[in-house]
Amino acid sequence: MLKLTSIRKSYKTGDFIQHALHDVSLSFSKNEFVAVLGESGSGKTTLLNIIGGLNRYDDGDLIINNKSTKKFKDKDWDAYRNNCIGFVFQNYNLIPHISVLSNIEMGMTLSGVSPSIRKQRALDALEQVGLKKHAHKKPNQLSGGQMQRVTIARALANDPDIILADEPTGALDSETSVQIMELIQQIAKDKLVIMVTHNPQLATTYANRIIHLKDGNVIKDSGSKSQSESSKTTLEIKKTAMSYLSALKLSFHNLCTKKGRTFLTSFASSIGIIGIALILALSNGFQREIEVFEKDSLSQMPITITSQAMQLDFSSLGGSENDNETYPENERIIASQNSHESMFHTNNITSEYLEYIENINQKDLNAISYQYSAVFNILVKTTDNTIEKVDNTQRHGTWDVLPNSINDTNIIEDTYDVLSGTIKEDEPGIIVVVGSSNDLSDITLQQLGIHSEEGASYTFDDILNSELKLITNDNYYIEYNGNFVPDNQLESLFNNQNSISLPVQAIIRAKEGKELLSSSNSIYYTEAVSTLLIETNKDSKIVIAQKESSYNVLTGEIFNENSSSTKDDVIGYLGGDATPSSISIYPKDFDSKTRVTEYLDAYNEGKETVDQIVYTDMAALITSLSGDIMNAITYVLIAFSAISLIVSSFMIGIIIYISVLERTKEIGILRALGARKKDIRRVFNAETLIVGLFSGCLGIGITQLLILPINMIIERVSGLGNVANLHPLHALILVMISLVLTVIGGYIPSRMAAKKDPVDALRSE
Numbered sequence: 104m105l106k107l108t109s110i111r112k113s114y115k116t117g118d119f120i121q122h123a124l125h126d127v128s129l130s131f132s133k134n135e136f137v138a139v140l141g142e143s144g145s146g147k148t149t150l151l152n153i154i155g156g157l158n159r160y161d162d163g164d165l166i167i168n169n170k171s172t173k174k175f176k177d178k179d180w181d182a183y184r185n186n187c188i189g190f191v192f193q194n195y196n197l198i199p200h201i202s203v204l205s206n207i208e209m210g211m212t213l214s215g216v217s218p219s220i221r222k223q224r225a226l227d228a229l230e231q232v233g234l235k236k237h238a239h240k241k242p243n244q245l246s247g248g249q250m251q252r253v254t255i256a257r258a259l260a261n262d263p264d265i266i267l268a269d270e271p272t273g274a275l276d277s278e279t280s281v282q283i284m285e286l287i288q289q290i291a292k293d294k295l296v297i298m299v300t301h302n303p304q305l306a307t308t309y310a311n312r313i314i315h316l317k318d319g320n321v322i323k324d325s326g327s328k329s330q331s332e333s334s335k336t337t338l339e340i341k342k343t344a345m346s347y348l349s350a351l352k353l354s355f356h357n358l359c360t361k362k363g364r365t366f367l368t369s370f371a372s373s374i375g376i377i378g379i380a381l382i383l384a385l386s387n388g389f390q391r392e393i394e395v396f397e398k399d400s401l402s403q404m405p406i407t408i409t410s411q412a413m414q415l416d417f418s419s420l421g422g423s424e425n426d427n428e429t430y431p432e433n434e435r436i437i438a439s440q441n442s443h444e445s446m447f448h449t450n451n452i453t454s455e456y457l458e459y460i461e462n463i464n465q466k467d468l469n470a471i472s473y474q475y476s477a478v479f480n481i482l483v484k485t486t487d488n489t490i491e492k493v494d495n496t497q498r499h500g501t502w503d504v505l506p507n508s509i510n511d512t513n514i515i516e517d518t519y520d521v522l523s524g525t526i527k528e529d530e531p532g533i534i535v536v537v538g539s540s541n542d543l544s545d546i547t548l549q550q551l552g553i554h555s556e557e558g559a560s561y562t563f564d565d566i567l568n569s570e571l572k573l574i575t576n577d578n579y580y581i582e583y584n585g586n587f588v589p590d591n592q593l594e595s596l597f598n599n600q601n602s603i604s605l606p607v608q609a610i611i612r613a614k615e616g617k618e619l620l621s622s623s624n625s626i627y628y629t630e631a632v633s634t635l636l637i638e639t640n641k642d643s644k645i646v647i648a649q650k651e652s653s654y655n656v657l658t659g660e661i662f663n664e665n666s667s668s669t670k671d672d673v674i675g676y677l678g679g680d681a682t683p684s685s686i687s688i689y690p691k692d693f694d695s696k697t698r699v700t701e702y703l704d705a706y707n708e709g710k711e712t713v714d715q716i717v718y719t720d721m722a723a724l725i726t727s728l729s730g731d732i733m734n735a736i737t738y739v740l741i742a743f744s745a746i747s748l749i750v751s752s753f754m755i756g757i758i759i760y761i762s763v764l765e766r767t768k769e770i771g772i773l774r775a776l777g778a779r780k781k782d783i784r785r786v787f788n789a790e791t792l793i794v795g796l797f798s799g800c801l802g803i804g805i806t807q808l809l810i811l812p813i814n815m816i817i818e819r820v821s822g823l824g825n826v827a828n829l830h831p832l833h834a835l836i837l838v839m840i841s842l843v844l845t846v847i848g849g850y851i852p853s854r855m856a857a858k859k860d861p862v863d864a865l866r867s868e
């Protein structure tokens with residue numbers, strides 16, 4: 104059944120060539136118990152390893168069941184070892200971290216025998232060697248003789264045709280040796296057993312054929328006494344493959360034997376994960392807080408459309424964008440484009456656009472207000488009973504139009520407390536906005552006819568009783584030779600019955616926390632003021648005269664390219680133009696705001712830049728800026744933590760490399776049992792996979808624990824509860840990253856493990 108023809112084997116060490124076997128030809132049949140004797144270095148182990156497929160012969164042929172092995176590939180040898188050979192080693196070569204039963208099952212695990220059959224066969228083999236009740240012990244809990252029996256049981260379990268034993272009694276006392284020899288003799292009744300030994304007495308007592316080797320040559324062969332030849336004429340070899348599950352189990356058991364180290368490795372490599380997870384959790388939380396803030400407070404900030412819109416593109420504020428040298432030494436001046444021109448966009452608010460605005464879904468709006476460029480000519484009766492012209496064109500002294508409520512919502516009552524009086528949107532009037540400490544600036548007080556000194560105080564009634572009147576164009580301007588001049592008889596103008604009374608309707612103050620939404624100016628006027636004024640002024644004499652005139656009727660200046668204002672400007676100023684100069688849209692909530700801005704964007708689609716209408720969304724600008732800063736900080740911190748993640752994957756590589764060194768013998772055992780190189784790789788990849796998974800999960804677990812005190816600290820410092828919050832998706836991604844990095848880290852060591860020579864691996868200690 105087994106035939107060696109002219110087998111040669113030599114080892115090359117540098118320039119030195121050691122001929123281990125010279126032209127060895129032998130044939131073996133079933134039921135033989137062959138003992139190979141010879142001095143140390145005579146080539147006995149080499150012969151056994153060649154027969155067992157652990158070493159390759161250089162020349163000649165090994166014929167098994169009439170099949171030549173000359174063309175065998177690695178995987179054929181692996182399968183051959185698994186199917187046809189059972190090894191019994193002098194130093195047992197059992198895998199220490201798995202049970203006796205699992206050790207015996209290993210060969211069958213590699214050839215894909217189902218678990219129940221595997222277990223049964225292993226138990227049968229153990230029974231055969233008399234160790235059934237020790238099945239669940241670890242190998243190091245057995246005596247030497249028992250361990251050798253386990254090795255024999257392992258060799259028998261897969262039912263191979265050939266048992267190769269290399270000095271099986273070398274490490275045993277004489278009494279145990281006899282028992283082992285009897286066991287092997289028993290086995291040899293229906294298998295070919297080839298045993299290497301130094302002991303001629305054992306050989307003559309038990310073996311039925313003795314071969315003597317000397318310097319790689321067969322010097323004596325007692326000849327085959329066996330008559331029965333194998334009936335098999337073909338060699339059927341079932342390919343081996345270790346399943347991923349088996350690889351995982353094996354590595355898991357191995358890691359369990361070094362729990363402390365595995366935990367420390369995993370902990371060290373999870374530090375990077377913890378860092379990234381905490382950063383993500385915090386940035387998530389802060390981002391969410393910003394969003395909540397935006398939704399709660401900023402979403403009600405108006406979207407404004409003004410005839411001159413600032414292009415709030417921060418890059419354009421950063422100075423010149425040309426390619427010229429900066430800070431030059433030369434003495435030349437370079438003309439550049441007026442940055443003012445590029446920063447501002449003129450919005451041409453047409454009646455078509457106004458109609459478009461009117462069609463915004465009213466359900467999305469809280470309020471909308473229109474402001475006109477028309478100037479209000481307002482007089483006030485001061486506390487000294489004199490009449491003064493109100494100057495509401497100064498900085499801080501300008502007036503805002505009161506947002507006109509839509510759908511019963513009163514945006515003013517949402518934002519402000521009405522301290523005194525009642526707001527009547529539909530009637531002309533003004534509303535006074537006081538500061539959080541009920542303060543009013545001297546400018547505003549002056550507009551209300553009160554000449555104040557700092558620290559003076561007034562009753563609400565003092566304010567509510569202020570008398571202001573709006574003077575229409577026809578009363579205010581007197582025509583004089585085609586030009587118009589303001590009437591300076593303020594007293595008579597004030598008392599004129601055509602003057603429109605502007606009562607102070609109410610005093611209001613921003614609610615706590617709503618300061619951001621409150622007007623920065625102190626006086627609101629109802630929209631009824633502007634509509635009434637425009638209604639009466641559009642047909643006023645001065646407006647008609649201005650429309651027909653080619654010069655400015657107020658100054659006499661002829662309109663041309665160089666004039667300070669255009670004819671349309673003056674008509675607008677006089678209230679002759681019903682087109683608003685600015686529109687403020689107050690969305691209902693965050694989602695409404697998104698819909699409104701989408702609606703406004705849709706208007707610009709496909710339009711030339713000049714025809715586009717640019718709006719300002721202050722809330723979005725504030726949040727995008729804070730969001731950008733948040734993102735930038737997050738990225739920088741993640742980059743730092745990623746470094747520790749990469750360092751930890753190097754560490755995993757080193758740890759796996761150490762594991763490879765430690766498990767070299769196990770690699771040899773697995774290879775002897777028929778494991779392919781690929782299977783060895785699989786075992787170590789499984790180990791890194793377990794470590795990676797564990798360190799990823801450990802990192803996430805520790806992060807979750809750290810989040811608790813972190814949130815408590817943040818809550819104490821800032822009053823914000825539950826800020827740090829790790830998104831489950833981020834947690835999953837981080838575990839995956841940990842897996843991938845550790846597998847990459849373990850890739851080289853696992854390849855090194857797979858490449859190890861099985862014989863060298865078995866020899867290692």
Ligand SMILES: Nc1ncnc2c1ncn2[C@@H]1O[C@H](COP(=O)(O)OP(=O)(O)OP(=O)(O)O)[C@@H](O)[C@H]1O
Pocket residue numbers: 114115116121122123141142143144145146147148149150
């Ligand atoms: N991997 C190797 N590299 C180089 N030389 C080797 C290698 N393995 C064996 N040899 C040499 O081949 C020869 C035969 O070795 P082998 O191990 O087969 O002898 P042996 O008869 O089994 O010896 P022992 O009884 O001491 O185990 C020896 O001279 C040995 O030095």
